[in-house]
Amino acid sequence: MFRQLLPTDVIVVVATGEMWCEPLHPSEEPFVERAVPKRGREFRAGRACARKGLSALGITDFALCPAPDRSPCWPADVLGSITHRAGLCAAAVCRRSRIVGLGIDVERNVALDPGVIRLVCTEGERAELDGLGSATQWATLVFSAKESIYKSYYPATRTFLDFHDVEVVLFPDCGEFVGHLVTVKAASLEGRREFHGRYACTEEHVFTAVAVE
Numbered sequence: 077m078f079r080q081l082l083p084t085d086v087i088v089v090v091a092t093g094e095m096w097c098e099p100l101h102p103s104e105e106p107f108v109e110r111a112v113p114k115r116g117r118e119f120r121a122g123r124a125c126a127r128k129g130l131s132a133l134g135i136t137d138f139a140l141c142p143a144p145d146r147s148p149c150w151p152a153d154v155l156g157s158i159t160h161r162a163g164l165c166a167a168a169v170c171r172r173s174r175i176v177g178l179g180i181d182v183e184r185n186v187a188l189d190p191g192v193i194r195l196v197c198t199e200g201e202r203a204e205l206d207g208l209g210s211a212t213q214w215a216t217l218v219f220s221a222k223e224s225i226y227k228s229y230y231p232a233t234r235t236f237l238d239f240h241d242v243e244v245v246l247f248p249d250c251g252e253f254v255g256h257l258v259t260v261k262a263a264s265l266e267g268r269r270e271f272h273g274r275y276a277c278t279e280e281h282v283f284t285a286v287a288v289e
């Protein structure tokens with residue numbers, strides 16, 4: 077699903093069954109040696125997808141270790157993003173050139189709790205979602221869009237964003253969204269304060285992707 081949401085120069089790898097137990101690079105092992113099995117499996121699947129994506133860019137034998145803040149330390153001229161949820165795992169990678177930020181996210185396609193919606197969506201977004209009908213389901217999409225935006229934004233800025241720092245407008249007719257950085261003091265991403273993304277939904281999952289060009 078991510079393939080159709082991202083530009084063609086982004087490599088997308090979705091985990092197949094055996095990738096969830098693929099061996100890690102020796103330097104990656106310590107990061108999950110004491111993890112519960114579920115966490116070990118998702119970490120392995122993410123690294124296996126990333127490894128395959130990096131090898132398509134000609135980069136082999138690279139240990140994708142997490143920084144202390146948990147963000148993966150990609151090779152210097154590479155942008156990448158990993159997501160895992162509900163039996164699905166994927167990675168997207170590309171060379172840093174035309175694209176300066178890359179984020180993907182998958183969520184379970186279930187309605188969000190009203191309390192969580194208030195945490196995730198601004199007042200303006202909640203009014204917008206009410207207008208679309210089944211607001212709780214649309215809120216899951218806004219949540220995922222914000223996760224993708226954050227993943228595209230953080231590696232370049234090293235700045236934490238709260239959910240209300242970004243306001244998302246959905247365009248259901250074309251499966252697109254735009255996130256606006258509404259907190260004035262939040263750093264821009266190389267001058268950009270608008271993040272364009274695409275989304276798709278299946279019965280089980282919501283997929284969002286952002287490639288900042």
Ligand SMILES: CC(C)(COP(=O)(O)OP(=O)(O)OC[C@H]1O[C@@H](n2cnc3c(N)ncnc32)[C@H](O)[C@@H]1OP(=O)(O)O)[C@@H](O)C(=O)NCCC(=O)NCCS
Pocket residue numbers: 118119122142145146147148157158159160161180181182222223225226227228230231237238239240241242
């Ligand atoms: C980091 C975060 C975005 C991950 O999203 P998630 O839906 O919980 O989980 P996913 O499975 O989709 O993604 C997890 C992967 O994201 C990557 N990741 C973690 N921190 C990251 C960061 N700061 N920047 C980019 N990628 C990050 C990692 O590869 C991680 O997988 P791994 O630990 O196996 O390597 C989320 O946990 C988080 O901290 N959110 C709070 C900030 C936020 O989203 N603000 C919204 C502002 S608009």
